Every structure is written in structure tokens, then in C-alpha cells.
Amino acid sequence: MNKALEILEKYWKHSEFRHPQEEIIASVLDGKDTFALMPTGGGKSICFQIPAMTQEGICLVISPLIALMKDQVQNLQHKGIKAIALTGGIPQNEIIDLLDNCQFGNYKFLYLSPERLQNDWILERIKNLPINLIAIDEAHCVSQWGHDFRPAYLKIVQLKEFFPKVPFLALTASATLRVKEDIILQLQLDNPNIYTKSFYRDNIAYMVFETEDKLHLLQQILTKNPEPSIIYVTNRKSCSETVHHLESFGFTATFYHGGLPFKEKESHMKLWMEEKVQVMVATNAFGMGIDKGNVKTIIHLHLPQNLENYYQETGRAGRNGEKAFAVLLNNPSDVFHAESQFLGILPDKAFLNLVFIKLCSYFQIAYGEGIDERFAFNLNQFCSKYNFPTLKTYNALQFLDRQGIITLSQEFSEKVSIQFIIPSKEVIRYMSLHSNDEEIMLTILRTYPGIYDMQTAFNPTLIAKKSNTNEKEVLSLLQKLKEKQVIDLMAKNNDATITFNEVREDERTINRVSKHLESQNKLKTEQLQAVLYYSKENKTCKHKLLMRYFGEAIKEDCGICSYCITKSSKKQNPENVSDKIIALLKIQDFNSRDIQKLTKLPEDDVIFALQNLLENNTISIKSNNLYSLQ
Structure with missing residues (x-):
């Protein structure tokens, strides 16, 4: 392991490995098939990069994530380590040149997607390479019980025939016991050494709050914790809307989603990484390769799709070892929205x-x-x-x-994006002077309310349908509006x-x-049901619930999650709280925020009493989030 440590110090500037990196590397160098389950931020890539560097030959890395492949190749190249990736869109003649480089150019890493192995000619070329290790990243994709199953991963096992003496290293950041067993079976790992790093993060307080006014609670959390934060939302529209709300509260924020042009992604990321803004509002497209140690708070404004993603996203908090918060906000309507x-x-x-x-x-x-x-x-x-x-x-x-x-x-990504660059009153004036354009323009304004504030992805087919015209007329109008400097138009040929x-x-x-x-x-x-159970279960430590999902049992409550804090605080008599709420609702309907203010009771006590009253059909909640006596 001395050589491995020397490489770690030379290229990664670390003097020691994190547990269980050293054991995994030793297993691989011993020629053993190995399975490694390491949560987000555990340093999985080191586990195949270091042993590959200690030996002659090239490491074959199979990954489904193009962005991650590019990121890792770029990082290796910056260190002076020769690595390439066969990503999509590369012409066949260039792939031939790249594979020639692998064979004769002393390259150390070849990254490719599992789908590339379905090309017989690529497989034939790989068979002739001096492979010293086969690393399968995101290995949960090989299991039908994994949250991102890809049948192409099932083809990886054929590499065993061509490289019978080369060790396989399967890596994943999120796998239940069933998924782990399936990975070992599907990849035919030969009596593998198994290493699992605990999912338990003792410095993260997992908090779940039920509230009708998420923005108010968001404001309170970010004011109390002014350090770098990430807010996860489930769609692109919510990104810009949430940033707008945060800025109106006086916070600095930017956003990130898969539809942004590359340069905007880079600039938004830089703003947040350099702490020129406090908050990054993002979809799950954000997070690949992010390693910012001082993230204090991760907030999920909407219910996540599964606990695997939720755990990975919350794992981006507190990597410096300081106390951090993973907050999930929900309200009664979230279940319907999540299922939909x-x-x-x-x-x-x-x-x-x-x-x-x-x-x-x-x-x-x-x-x-x-x-x-x-x-x-x-x-x-x-x-x-x-x-x-x-x-x-x-x-x-x-x-x-x-x-x-x-x-x-x-x-x-949409072919067209537009933004109105004149004030709204001038747009209205333009429509009054050009009545033939009015119907299409009104349809655009109704469909894209944020189109004055930012470049907005635009669907000409949808606008044509809504305005009872055709796509050609819509695109013709856009060109005219651009020439008259009414809009900024970006059109890309990226069908x-x-x-x-x-x-x-x-x-x-x-x-x-x-x-x-x-x-x-x-x-x-089943995965969404597990999320709903986690968000609603209020009689168990949140850390225990998460660990149980990943097949890990812990005896003691964490002491810092929302359940543990509620349990340790002095509770009001539930009947007294309920009586006060009923007395208020006899006067008029109120939302939970006003009920809390008027009763001057702790928010958790008010929410607990409201839930009991709802379950007993004593009160009901209206569509405007006001509570009313039945």
C-alpha cells in the first residue's frame, strides 16, 4: 500500500485514506472481485483510480452518467493523468482514434457507458486492451430492484469471459440489501470482498415539517442559518419562482436545472461555490461532483421521488463535519402532487x-x-x-x-427560447397596433408568465395549438418580433x-x-410510498427510519432530528391545544400560521393537534388552506 499512498499524496494531496478506501484498494490490488457501498461524498472514485495508477495497463470504468464521466476525466487530465471518455455524439472515426490512443498511448482510464458494450466492434477493440481493473460505477443500475435499472448493465458480465483474471469493482452510493445481493448475482462477482460504509451521518439533523406556508418557514430557516444552502425542487419552473421569492425576502440566490445552457450552468455554479449568493435552488440535475464542505442546509421544498435520491441530495450538507440540517417541507396537498x-x-x-x-x-x-x-x-x-x-x-x-x-x-432541451425585452405596457401597445399578432402573443404571455424576467424555453407546437394557428405562423411571428427588438430570440437546431x-x-x-x-x-x-411514510411517520426517529430503509439498524435515537427534538421538548396537553384551536375556529376560519400566532403555542404542538382534529373529522381544511369546524 506504500505506492498507493504515494500516488494519493502526489496527485490528490491527501496523506491518508478515508475508511474504507484503503481496504477496498487492498482488495482490488489483491485481484479480488469487490463490492463497495459508500454513501455520497465517501470518495468512491479514489477506490478505482488509485489501484489503476499503481499497475501497468488501463482501467475500464463503466458509468451511465455522461456528466460524471466528463467531470472525472477532466479532473484526471488536470492532474496530468491520461484519461478519455467515449460519450455520445462522437463520430465512429474519432472513436477508432481514441481506442488507438488507449492501446498505444499509455492511457490509464477509459470511461464508457454500458450501452457502448452493445457495439460489437467496440467490444472487439476493448478485448485487445491491457485492462487491469473493471470498475462499475452506479452499480445499482444492474439490479431490477435498483432505482435506475438499465438492462445494458446486464451485458457487463460478458467481460468476465474476456478478462477472467481482471478484478471487478462494483460501486454504488445507494443500495438496499436486496439490491446489493442482486448486483453481486448479476455481475457474477466471484466470492467478492464486501465493504459498506455506514449511512449514518451523526452531524446531520433530519427535519420534517408540515406547513401550509412553506415560504414563511423557508425564510425563517435561511435567516437562522445564513451559510451556503441548497433548495431542491421538482421542476424547472419552481427554480426561477423560488429564487424570485427568496430575493423578495432579501436573500441572494441563483438556480440550476438541466435546461440551462452550459455557460449559464457554469456561471450560476460559480456564484454559489464562491459564496457570492447564499442559496442554490435546483432540480436533481444539480449535485454531480459537488464537494462543498460548508453547506449548512439542504431543503426539499417538494417530496422527493425516492429515499435513495433524497439521501444522496441531503448528503451534500455538512461534509466538513459541522452540524448541518436536512429539511423536508410538506403540506397535505403534496401527496396528491407527488403521486401525479x-x-x-x-x-x-x-x-x-x-x-x-x-x-x-x-x-x-x-x-x-x-x-x-x-x-x-x-x-x-x-x-x-x-x-x-x-x-x-x-x-x-x-x-x-x-x-x-x-x-x-x-x-x-427546447429548440427555441425567448424573452420579452421591452416593458409590458409597450407589449400591450404593440398588440393594439398589430391586431393580427395579438392572439399568438396573448397565448405566449398566458403560457409563460416569467417571460419578461429571463430567457424561457419555448414550445412553438404548444403555442400553435393553443392559439389555433400553425407552427410556421408562430415561428414567423417570433422572427418579426426579434427584428423589431420586442424579444430576444435564441433558436437552436438540436432536434x-x-x-x-x-x-x-x-x-x-x-x-x-x-x-x-x-x-x-x-x-x-413502493419507493414513493416509502417517502410518504418517512414524511408522515411522527413516532420514530427520522435517522432510524432512513437507516432502516437502507438495511442498517441503529439502537439509539439520533437526538437531533425533528422527532427527537419534539420528544425531548415539554409537550402541551394535546386536549388543551385542541380546545384552544376549536375555540378559535368557532370565531372564524384560520390557517395554521395564524392559529399558532393567536394561541402562542409551539408550531409542532399546533400541527400535531390539527392532524388529530382532521383525523377525527372535527375540522376540515379548505382549498385555500384555511381550517374550518365541521
């Missing part, structure tokens, strides 16, 4: 079959034909033609892609492409893969 957002967009077998048949018809592919044919593809136009819901259709296409039936290029990987067989094709769809839908439902 995460489960309502899952395609079933019938919808999947319909999408596949229409996709073949769309490109005029006859039954028994279509293999290796490639087409430009616009998701919005396809959905508009067949009146399909966009997100559900995208999920169906993504499933077909993961099953290898089609290859779908991931280029679904997706679809490649058919097998012949069209309709139901036979879908029947073959439908069992995977059913199991994935069932898993996603």
Missing part, C-alpha cells in the same frame, strides 16, 4: 405499445423492417400529432431506449435522433420487455 408527478407519468404496457406502433408509423417503418434506420425526431411535434402527454411519452421512449429497442439521443435497433414486430417487441416495465412501475410506487 411521479406515478401519473409512468407508461403502462398498453400505452408503451401504442407509442411504439405510432413511432413506427410516424417514420413509415413497415412490419419486419426498420433495423439500423435513423431519423431526426421532435418530441413535441410527435406528441402533438397523436395527442400524447409529453412526459409520459418521453418516459415510454426512454424505457424503449434502456431496453435497447431504440437509441434515443438525449437532446430534449433529437432516434435509431431503431431491431425490426418492427409491434406487440411481440413490447411483450418481450413488458415484465421489466411492470416491475419498474411497481418499484417506483
Whole structure:
């Protein structure tokens, strides 16, 4: 291990390994298949990068995350270590050159996605490389019980035939006991050494608060904790809206989501990393490779899709060892929204079959034909033609892609983005002078309320449909508005492409893969139920609930989560609290915030009493979040 330590000091500037990095590296150097379960921030990449550097040859790294591959390759190159990644969009002749470099250019790391192994000619080239280690990152993707199952991962095991003496290292940051066992089975790990780092983070206080006024509570939390924070939301629109609210409260904030241009992502990230703004508001697209030690607070404004993602996202707090907070805010309507957002967009077998048949018809592919044919593809136009819901259709296409039936290029950012650059009163004046343009412009303003504040992704197909015109007229108007300097217009030619990987067989094709769809839908439902249970269960330590989900038992309560704090504080007699609330509601309807102010009782006591009164049908909650006596 002396050489491993020398490499760690030379390239990573650390004098010692973190547990269990040293044990994992020793296992790999001993030629043993190894399984490593290390939570976010545990330093997984070191576990394959160091042993690969100590030996002759090249390390093959299989990862599904293009952004992470690029990030790791860039970091290695900055250290003077030769590494390349075979990501999407690279022409075949360039791939040949890159693989030649791997074979003859003394490269140490080759990153690729599991789908690349499905190309026979690439596999043939890899078989001739001097591979010294095969690292499988995000290994939970190999399991049908994993939260991001990808069938292409099942092909990795064939590398065992070509490299029988090369150790496999499977790495993941989130796997239940069932997933761990399935990974070992599917990758055929030979009597592997298993290393698991505890998921327990004793410096993170997991807090769950139920409130009708999330923004008010958000303001209180960020005022009390002015250090760097991340707020996670579930959609792009909420990013800009939340930033707007925070700025109105006097906080500095920026946002990050998958639809931002690369330069904006970089600049927004830099603002937050350099602490020129306190808060980063983001979707789950944010976090890849983020290692900022002093993040004090992670706040989830909406319910997450699963506890695996939730744990990874909250794990970005308190990496410096200082006390930090992971806060989940919810209200009674969140359950409906979460089920609609995460489960309502899952395609079933019938919808999947319909999408596949229409996709073949769309490109005029006859039954028994279509293999290796490639087409430009616009998701919005396809959905508009067949009146399909966009997100559900995208999920169906993504499933077909993961099953290898089609290859779908991931280029679904909108083709067009616009921003009005004159005041709203001038826009109204323009419409009064150009009545022919009024209907389309009104439709744009109603559909995109934030279009004065920022460049906004724009769907011309949707606007054409809503305004009873056609897409050509909409795009023509945009060009005219740009020339008259009414709007700033950005148009990009980034339609997706679809490649058919097998012949069209309709139901036979879908029947073959439908069992995977059913199991994935069932898993996603179970995962959301686990989130709902975690958010609603108020008689158990939150840390215990999380650890139990990941198959880890802890005996003692953490002492710092929302449950433990409530338990240790002096509780009001629930009947007295309920009586005070009922007395108030006899006067008029109130929301929980006003009830708390008027009763001068602790918020937890008020919420607990309100929940009991709701369960007993003593009170009800109206659509405007006011409580009323039944």
C-alpha cells in the first residue's frame, strides 16, 4: 500500500485514506472481485483510480452518467493523468482514434457507458486492451430492484469471459440489501470482498415539517442559518419562482436545472461555490461532483421521488463535519402532487405499445423492417400529432431506449427560447397596433408568465395549438418580433435522433420487455410510498427510519432530528391545544400560521393537534388552506 499512498499524496494531496478506501484498494490490488457501498461524498472514485495508477495497463470504468464521466476525466487530465471518455455524439472515426490512443498511448482510464458494450466492434477493440481493473460505477443500475435499472448493465458480465483474471469493482452510493445481493448475482462477482460504509451521518439533523406556508418557514430557516444552502425542487419552473421569492425576502440566490445552457450552468455554479449568493435552488440535475464542505442546509421544498435520491441530495450538507440540517417541507396537498408527478407519468404496457406502433408509423417503418434506420425526431411535434402527454411519452421512449429497442439521443432541451425585452405596457401597445399578432402573443404571455424576467424555453407546437394557428405562423411571428427588438430570440437546431435497433414486430417487441416495465412501475410506487411514510411517520426517529430503509439498524435515537427534538421538548396537553384551536375556529376560519400566532403555542404542538382534529373529522381544511369546524 506504500505506492498507493504515494500516488494519493502526489496527485490528490491527501496523506491518508478515508475508511474504507484503503481496504477496498487492498482488495482490488489483491485481484479480488469487490463490492463497495459508500454513501455520497465517501470518495468512491479514489477506490478505482488509485489501484489503476499503481499497475501497468488501463482501467475500464463503466458509468451511465455522461456528466460524471466528463467531470472525472477532466479532473484526471488536470492532474496530468491520461484519461478519455467515449460519450455520445462522437463520430465512429474519432472513436477508432481514441481506442488507438488507449492501446498505444499509455492511457490509464477509459470511461464508457454500458450501452457502448452493445457495439460489437467496440467490444472487439476493448478485448485487445491491457485492462487491469473493471470498475462499475452506479452499480445499482444492474439490479431490477435498483432505482435506475438499465438492462445494458446486464451485458457487463460478458467481460468476465474476456478478462477472467481482471478484478471487478462494483460501486454504488445507494443500495438496499436486496439490491446489493442482486448486483453481486448479476455481475457474477466471484466470492467478492464486501465493504459498506455506514449511512449514518451523526452531524446531520433530519427535519420534517408540515406547513401550509412553506415560504414563511423557508425564510425563517435561511435567516437562522445564513451559510451556503441548497433548495431542491421538482421542476424547472419552481427554480426561477423560488429564487424570485427568496430575493423578495432579501436573500441572494441563483438556480440550476438541466435546461440551462452550459455557460449559464457554469456561471450560476460559480456564484454559489464562491459564496457570492447564499442559496442554490435546483432540480436533481444539480449535485454531480459537488464537494462543498460548508453547506449548512439542504431543503426539499417538494417530496422527493425516492429515499435513495433524497439521501444522496441531503448528503451534500455538512461534509466538513459541522452540524448541518436536512429539511423536508410538506403540506397535505403534496401527496396528491407527488403521486401525479411521479406515478401519473409512468407508461403502462398498453400505452408503451401504442407509442411504439405510432413511432413506427410516424417514420413509415413497415412490419419486419426498420433495423439500423435513423431519423431526426421532435418530441413535441410527435406528441402533438397523436395527442400524447409529453412526459409520459418521453418516459415510454426512454424505457424503449434502456431496453435497447431504440437509441434515443438525449437532446430534449427546447429548440427555441425567448424573452420579452421591452416593458409590458409597450407589449400591450404593440398588440393594439398589430391586431393580427395579438392572439399568438396573448397565448405566449398566458403560457409563460416569467417571460419578461429571463430567457424561457419555448414550445412553438404548444403555442400553435393553443392559439389555433400553425407552427410556421408562430415561428414567423417570433422572427418579426426579434427584428423589431420586442424579444430576444435564441433558436437552436438540436432536434433529437432516434435509431431503431431491431425490426418492427409491434406487440411481440413490447411483450418481450413488458415484465421489466411492470416491475419498474411497481418499484417506483413502493419507493414513493416509502417517502410518504418517512414524511408522515411522527413516532420514530427520522435517522432510524432512513437507516432502516437502507438495511442498517441503529439502537439509539439520533437526538437531533425533528422527532427527537419534539420528544425531548415539554409537550402541551394535546386536549388543551385542541380546545384552544376549536375555540378559535368557532370565531372564524384560520390557517395554521395564524392559529399558532393567536394561541402562542409551539408550531409542532399546533400541527400535531390539527392532524388529530382532521383525523377525527372535527375540522376540515379548505382549498385555500384555511381550517374550518365541521
